[in-house]
Amino acid sequence: MAERIDQNLRGKWSPDEGALPLHALKWLGGRIGLRPQRTPAAPGSTLEVPASALSEAAAEALGAIVGVGHVRLDRASRLGHAGGLSYVDLVRHRAGGELTAPDAVVLPASPDQVVSVLALCAEHDVAVVPFGGGTSVVGGVAALRGDKAAVVALDLGRLDRLVSVDPVSRVAVLQAGVTAPEAERLLEPHGLTVGHVPQSYERATIGGFAATRSAGQASSGYGRFEDMVEGVRVATPAGEWVLGAAPASAAGPDLKQLVVGSEGAFGVITEVSLRVRPRPAVERYEGFVVDGWETGQAVVRALAQARVLADVTRLSDEDETEVSLALAGGVKSAAVRAYLKARGVRRPCLLVLGWHGGSSREVLARRAASLRLVRGAVRLGTAMGEAWRHGRFNGPRQRDVLLDVGVCVETLETATHWARLSELRTAVRGALGDALGKAVVMCHVSHAYETGASLYFTVLTPRDAHDPVGQWKVAKAAASEAIAGLGTISHHHAVGVDHAPYLEAEIGGLGVEVLAAVKRALDPTGVLNPGKLIPSERFRG
Amino acid sequence: MAERIDQNLRGKWSPDEGALPLHALKWLGGRIGLRPQRTPAAPGSTLEVPASALSEAAAEALGAIVGVGHVRLDRASRLGHAGGLSYVDLVRHRAGGELTAPDAVVLPASPDQVVSVLALCAEHDVAVVPFGGGTSVVGGVAALRGDKAAVVALDLGRLDRLVSVDPVSRVAVLQAGVTAPEAERLLEPHGLTVGHVPQSYERATIGGFAATRSAGQASSGYGRFEDMVEGVRVATPAGEWVLGAAPASAAGPDLKQLVVGSEGAFGVITEVSLRVRPRPAVERYEGFVVDGWETGQAVVRALAQARVLADVTRLSDEDETEVSLALAGGVKSAAVRAYLKARGVRRPCLLVLGWHGGSSREVLARRAASLRLVRGAVRLGTAMGEAWRHGRFNGPRQRDVLLDVGVCVETLETATHWARLSELRTAVRGALGDALGKAVVMCHVSHAYETGASLYFTVLTPRDAHDPVGQWKVAKAAASEAIAGLGTISHHHAVGVDHAPYLEAEIGGLGVEVLAAVKRALDPTGVLNPGKLIPSERFRG
Structure with a gap:
């Protein structure tokens, strides 16, 4: 638990694993025209946190519920809950200056205490930002107070059972x-x-x-x-x-x-x-290469529609595959390229498939069912699959390293039906490219359904030293506008603050009204996470 | 379309197929102590329909939207939309006397016309009961007007594209x-x-x-x-x-x-x-018999948790199996009983499994995966499976025949997690038995999930000639109270009128408040299906 808080305070991931190798940085520098610059994280001491606006009465009453030591007003606790882990969050932390932080961090120990805290916050006009791992990349844990007198981060770390x-x-x-x-x-x-x-x-x-x-x-x-x-x-x-009386029900709409x-x-x-x-006794990950994005997405669609997807099914486009090979390093990369060239693959797209099961027999049977539909792919074997698995949580760490050397690096994602998937990918790539100029825009499918799939984009471009936040906001807006009408504004990152302006286009004015009506029924004074999901003005009605 | 309306007007199913054989009726008579009595459906002419309360102005305005011929005020149309197909609905039709019927039947031809009709009904204070096939068994299409001046059935039969x-x-x-x-x-x-x-x-x-x-x-x-x-x-x-931008989304709650x-x-x-x-090229249905309910439900659970369920997976308990064998007839039934006895099966429970697929190879592979977990079952082969498939829509017709001879026959259903499934079955059987006295209570699992399953009960008991509606209402209330706290009040029949009193116990007071808040946002004057799903007094707030 103490460690959890400490992690939040650091505001970044442990850098000792998964850092980017030098050759990868060199390759990237050439590709996007980066002039390497050391811009490490600013020391925490350069960040300014405004004085806490939480009234003494509210702090005391909160302490009576959760225990005095679990209402934290210290600078470090507040800074550690000052936002999530989006590129903009990280850039703001690095830039120094004043940071929007909660007025206090409250750590309840039980579901009952959470109920009491919310009643008390409603009474004292205090906004509440629920805070779990603090990993939101869409502003979901930004310390916004809306029209409330103060805002607290409600850290759920003690609900750990x-x-x-x-x-x-x-x-x-x-x-x-x-x-x-x-x-x-x-x-x-x-x-x-x-x-x-x-x-x-x-x-x-x-x-x-x-x-x-x-x-x-x-x-x-x-x-x-x-x-x-x-x-x-x-x-x-x-x-x-x-909620939750049964595994399935027709007792009205599914309120869960x-x-x-x-x-x-x-x-x-x-x-x-x-x-x-x-728990699976056996896991097997394998790498494959298919020739071109269109071939690859057709393979994944066939797997999904035949309901023989691997448990992990992940298709990288040409650019993401090129970056993966560059990351793998000069010699390894060259060997793979030569191997693929000899097999006539001109536009390599990496496909990682991973099966879990209770026995080798089960995993091999499921693998065989999948592979019947992975036609014409070059098999790279389990080494490539395991390499992906080994590095699969490294993204955030690599991002810290890229930020250190002056790269603007961020991800965004969407999903749509198969018939529009390539159109959506082209539209988002075009929008990002137009907005950013020299950039690498990588894309992968990581979630496939019978009727469609997700698209996950990673963007790398030299950071605008003068206005890094503005630079990304322009690109993100362009991508979001490209998505609207072709897919969902978020497949798994959620709405938060960043996607709220695009929600109405997706769920309609009535959809926003319905969300606001539900919020009024459960949170009549609007203390809960103001400005997230539903625009505040719509909540007021 | 004309045929559809006509079907609704008949108020019962075509009786020419799937009727109950005489031997089955004799068996049932012995089992529940039935004194056979001919009580056929009363002629429609004995039913009284009150004069239509729809104002001429409203009727004219509705006609202007949907076409004059598509606002029906005639007795036959109104009677044909006077309710659903629950036992109580059918008994009321048979009893003669006054029937609650809509004041008119409105047949819009397009989604736009439906929007216009709803706006007009809100303006004219007319309640609207959406009407599809009219097959609700929980009062979902009852012609209730709530506090409105009139009520129309909105028959969607012309939206047929x-x-x-x-x-x-x-x-x-x-x-x-x-x-x-x-x-x-x-x-x-x-x-x-x-x-x-x-x-x-x-x-x-x-x-x-x-x-x-x-x-x-x-x-x-x-x-x-x-x-x-x-x-x-x-x-x-x-x-x-x-609604529906993508196959999956994290853009807020799933409003669909x-x-x-x-x-x-x-x-x-x-x-x-x-x-x-x-469309499946191959379908294969097979019958199996397992020894006892507990064995059977463990087999279905194993199939569900290994994710190798057949597309149709249906387990009958001992009583339902006994009735199935009785339906099959004396000679066939005796042969099967002898066959099972020779194999040591003392408490036969019928398990029907059906697989669909694009090829025999696919179906056989899936069948093999299922059958690895169907241990110790006696195989009855495809004849028994096909017999089930052939008769699978006969229930409503057989019910009509049973009603004709004086049987109270109704179904109800629920679902819960595996750990409580047998407890729930015992509780519902006990409640129905206590309430009805001499009755056959059959049960089957027709829907299985990794975490639980549905239970579907069919009840047969001699009809109380004096108060058939009251007789069933007492039994239904007893069953519903047995379900509350152990499972969901409905797995697939919905809430309608009949389950509305039990909804709050399942979704909480806040759940009902949320539903009411959503209704207020979309239907501020409450014209839509008053009294269904949400109790009217909760809607008014």
Whole structure:
């Protein structure tokens, strides 16, 4: 727990693993015309945090609920909860100067305490930002107070228990503050796994996954997080709300699916009942190369529509594959290129497939079913697959290194139906390229469905030294406008602040009205996460 | 279309197929102590329909929208839309006397006309009951006017088009009034299928499936209806609402799942985008017998948790199996009994498994994967499986015959997690037995999930000649109270009027508040399906 807080305070990932090799940086410099510059993280001491606006009365009353030591007003705690991990968040931390931070960090120890805290915050006109792993990349944990007198970060780190396990039904109840690795550690003695592995795995929490409709790298096999949610316990200013009587129901609309994705705007998820599975005894990851994006997406579509997707199914486009090969290094990269050239592959696209199972026999049978549809691909074997698996959580660390040398690096994602997938990819690449000039725009499909797939873009471009935030905001707006009408504004990053302006185009004016009406029913004074998900002016009605 | 209306007017199913054989009736008479009595349906002429309360101004304005011939005030049309197909509905029709009927039947021809009709009804204080196939068994289409001056049935039969097909994404857009067989007929030239086959298949509609969160007999393979819904077009008094930008999204809560299951209380679903699949080239159904309910449910659980369920997976308990054998007839039944006895099966439970696929090879591979987990079962071969398939829509017809001879016959259903499944079954059987005395209570599992399953009960008991409605209401209340706290009040029949009193125990007071808030946002004056889903007093707030 102490470690968790400390991680949040550092505001970055442990840099000792997964750093970028020098040859990769050199390659990138040539590709985007980067003039290497050392711009390491500014020392925390250069950041300014305004005085806390939390009234003494409110602080005292909060302390009476959660314990005096669990209402933190110190500078380090507030800075550690001053935002998420988007590029803009990180750039602001590096730039120094004043930072928007919560007026206090409150650490409740139980679902009941969360209910009490919310009632008290409503009474004292204090906004509440629920805070799990703090890994939002869309402003979901920004310390916005809206029209409230003060704002507190509600850190759920003390809700760290496995509440119950039902091994017959394969349902586990986990508290919201349990991180993904902790969940796996808690379930291991029961032989069970959640199987949810997004890139934020090391820090993100069960509550955060539910609040943001998370999807993980193995979601093709284990399902999106919402597919795993059997029930929720939610604290709201109007009281506690518990859902989840059965695995499926026709007792009205599925209200669980209204809580999942509510991003702390309707309530604070305190416990989640999850469908869990036996821990896989065998995992096998393999690399393949197909010739060109269109071929690759047709292969993934065939796998999805025949319902023989690997548990991990990930297709990189030509640019992402080129970067992967560059990362792998000169000699290795050259050998692979030569191997592919000899096999007539002109536009290599890397396809990683990973199968999990209870036995080698099961994994090999599922692999055989998949591979019948992976026609014409060059097999790179398990070494390439394992290399991907080994490095799959390194993105955030590599980003820290790229930020150090002056690169603007950010990701964005969307999803659409198969018939429009290539059109959407072209539109987003074009928008980013036009907005940024010399840039590498990489793309991969990491989540496939019978009717469509996600697209995940990674952008690398030299950072504008004068206005790094403005530079990215222009590019992000261009990409978002390209997405609107062709796909969803977010497949798994959620809405937060960044996507809120685009939500109405996707769910309609009535959709926003419905969200606002639900919020008014559960959070009548609007203390919960103001400015996230629903524009504040729409909430006021 | 004319035929559809005509079917509704008949108020019962075509009796020429699937009628009960005489030996089955004799067996039943002995089992429940029935004194056979001929009580055929009362002639329609004995039913009284009150004068229409629809104002001339409203009727004229409605006619201006949908065409004069499509506002029907005649007795036959109103009677044909006077309710659904629950036992109580049928008994009321048979009893004669006054019947609650809509003041008119309105037949719009397009989604735009539905929007206009709703605006007009809000203006003229007219309640609207959306009407598809009219097969609700929970009072979902009862002609309730709430506090409105009049009530019309909004028959969606003219919204009968396949709007579009996207063969690449495998998405089809169907209008709400398309019946299940019509949907299959429209998709056949494209080589596609919806694959949704509830017992109401012959009459129920796409819009009705969505509005009630329907599940079909092949939902283990094709998914529940909500799993197929990619998007919805909804007419509301506040305007039109369109959802469905992508196959999956993290752009806030999944509002589609708020529309699916909204039972006409939030809006009228006019079009549904559905994930469709290739029509199976091969279907194979087989019968098995396992020894005892506990063994059977453990087998189904193993199939579900290993994710090798057959597309149709259906387990009957001892009593339902006994009735199935009795239905099969004396000689056949005796032969099967002897065969099972010779194999040591003391408490036969019938298990029907059906696999669909693109080829025999695919079907046999999936069958082999399933059968590895169906240990110790006696195989009855494909004849028994095909017999089940052949008769699978006969339930409603057989019910008509049973009603004719004085039997009280009704079904109810629920679902829960595996660990509580047997407890729930015992509790419901006990409650029904205590309430009804000499009765046959049969049960089957027709829908299985990794974490739990549905339970579907069929009850047969001699009808109380003096108070048949009261007799069933007492039994239904006892069963519903037994379900509350152990499972969901409905797995696929929806809430309607009958389950509304039990909804709050399942979704909480806050759940009902949320539903009411959504209704207020979309239907501010409350014209849509008053008294269904949300108790009227909760809507008024």
